[in-house]
Amino acid sequence: MTTPPDTGTPTPAGAEALRSVRSVVRQRRKAAxxxxxxxxxxxxxxxxxxxxxxxxxxxxxxxxxITNSAGLDVTQATGDRLQPPSAAFPLGxxxxxxxxxxxxxxxxxxxxxxxxxxxxxxxxxxxLVGIAAGHFGGWFTGLLMRVTDWFIVxxxxxxxIALAAVLGPSLxxxxxxxxxxxxxxxxxxxxxxxxxxxxxxxLERARxxxxxxxxxxxxxxxxxxxxxxxxxxxxEVASAVLAEATLSFxxxxxxxxxxxxxxxxxxxxxxxxxxxxxxYLLTPxxxxxxxxLCFTLCGRALEAVFNPRLRGR
Numbered sequence: 001m002t003t004p005p006d007t008g009t010p011t012p013a014g015a016e017a018l019r020s021v022r023s024v025v026r027q028r029r030k031a032a033x034x035x036x037x038x039x040x041x042x043x044x045x046x047x048x049x050x051x052x053x054x055x056x057x058x059x060x061x062x063x064x065x066i067t068n069s070a071g072l073d074v075t076q077a078t079g080d081r082l083q084p085p086s087a088a089f090p091l092g093x094x095x096x097x098x099x100x101x102x103x104x105x106x107x108x109x110x111x112x113x114x115x116x117x118x119x120x121x122x123x124x125x126x127x128l129v130g131i132a133a134g135h136f137g138g139w140f141t142g143l144l145m146r147v148t149d150w151f152i153v154x155x156x157x158x159x160x161i162a163l164a165a166v167l168g169p170s171l172x173x174x175x176x177x178x179x180x181x182x183x184x185x186x187x188x189x190x191x192x193x194x195x196x197x198x199x200x201x202x203l204e205r206a207r208x209x210x211x212x213x214x215x216x217x218x219x220x221x222x223x224x225x226x227x228x229x230x231x232x233x234x235x236e237v238a239s240a241v242l243a244e245a246t247l248s249f250x251x252x253x254x255x256x257x258x259x260x261x262x263x264x265x266x267x268x269x270x271x272x273x274x275x276x277x278x279x280y281l282l283t284p285x286x287x288x289x290x291x292x293l294c295f296t297l298c299g300r301a302l303e304a305v306f307n308p309r310l311r312g313r
Contacts, residue, residue, distance in 0.1 A: 039305040046301020052294040060108035071102045072258060082270075082277040092279035094263075095270035100283050103258050107284065110259040111291070114174050115241035121179030122240070123186055123233050130190025131217055131225065134198060144187075151184040160243060164252040171254045178243045186232050190225050197224045227306040235299035238292040245288050260284040 040046055059066075070076050077097035085092045091100040133144040151159075163177040197203065203220050211219075247253055248261025249268070263284040267273075272280040 036305060040301055043301035043304055045297045046304070049294040049297025049301065052290065053298060056108060056291055056294065057112065059105060060112055063105040063109060067102050067105055069106070071099055072106060074098065082272065082275050082280065084277075085279055091283050092277065094266065094280055095272070100263075100280060103263055104260070104283050104287055107258045107260045107263055108287065108291075110171070110254075110257050111241055111244055111261070111288070114171065114178070114244040114259070115237045115291075118175045118178035118182065118240040118244070119233055119236045121175065122182035122236060123229055125179070126183035126186025126232075127190050127222075127225070127229055129183065129187040131194050131221055133187065134191040134194025135213065135217055135221060145191075148184045148187050151181065152188075154181075156181045157243070157246065160247060161250065161252065164247055169252050169254060171257060174244055174247055174253055177247065177252075178240050182236060182240065182243075186229070186236070189228060189232060193225045193228050194221055197221050227302075231299055231302040231306055234295055234302055238295040238299070241288060241291055241295070245284075260288050 040050075071078075074096040077093070079089050079093035079097040079099065081093070081095055081097055083089055083093040083097070089099050089101065091104065094100055094103060129144055129148065133141045133148075160177040160181045163180065164173050167173040167176065197220070203216060206216055206220060244253070244259065245261035245264065248259050249265045251265060253259060253262050253265075255262075261284075264281065267277070267280040267284075270280075272278075
């Protein structure tokens with residue numbers, strides 16, 4: 001009896017087995033997502049934060065549809081200077097007669113964009129450094145940790161201000177300044193989780209079977225640290241939004257774009273407090289507060305779901 005030649009094409013039995021394996025993997029992932037959602041729904045504060053965040057993101061995305069962007073041009077302002085809230089301008093006007101409600105909606109787009117983008121940059125750097133420091137040993141880990149400690153010791157806000165001042169005011173500058181200065185805490189956290197994963201039997205088995213460093217880090221370590229990265233990302237967005245508002249308030253943001261931080265800066269420089277225009281300061285301030293609160297509630301809920309020891313605290 002002769003054995004049929006191997007043509008590289010899976011046999012019907014092999015293809016059926018492959019489909020079965022993929023089906024099992026999909027079912028496991030679906031079950032894991034359902035368990036995650038069931039755990040998240042048991043966190044009332046997290047659900048409230050998620051709803052609030054969804055509303056804010058929807059309003060920011062719908063700003064070009066529900067408002068006229070021409071209102072952002074100071075030459076086309078239709079209101080009076082620092083006009084109090086009225087039927088025409090529900091949240092009053094700024095020092096040039098533009099609607100504060102319009103500015104707040106458009107400012108949400110920039111504040112959220114900078115917050116999310118800078119957080120993704122920080123999480124990417126922190127995750128890469130943390131996994132590499134936890135996976136490799138010796139002098140390489142020591143070097144990564146000394147660099148991380150150096151960034152931790154430096155005042156984060158001062159370093160971000162220095163970077164923004166050197167690179168010049170722009171949206172990219174703000175993202176880079178926040179992202180480059182926000183990763184050390186994540187790197188430390190991911191390194192600790194990586195060390196715990198490295199001690200598990202299945203990773204030792206992968207090494208014994210000849211798996212390389214890239215395979216170990218991407219197929220075994222990264223999936224196990226991703227829940228921690230997700231929870232940290234949600235919490236970090238709140239800090240990034242605050243950092244963007246601070247840098248824009250100090251005049252280091254993009255002067256051509258409206259953000260909540262730039263609104264606060266213009267309200268301060270135009271003397272809104274002196275003229276009693278409380279609406280000009282209160283609106284962007286409350287918007288920042290609500291966004292930070294929503295992201296924080298979501299992040300705490302994710303921590304409680306991924307770490308049952310935190311539930312009820």
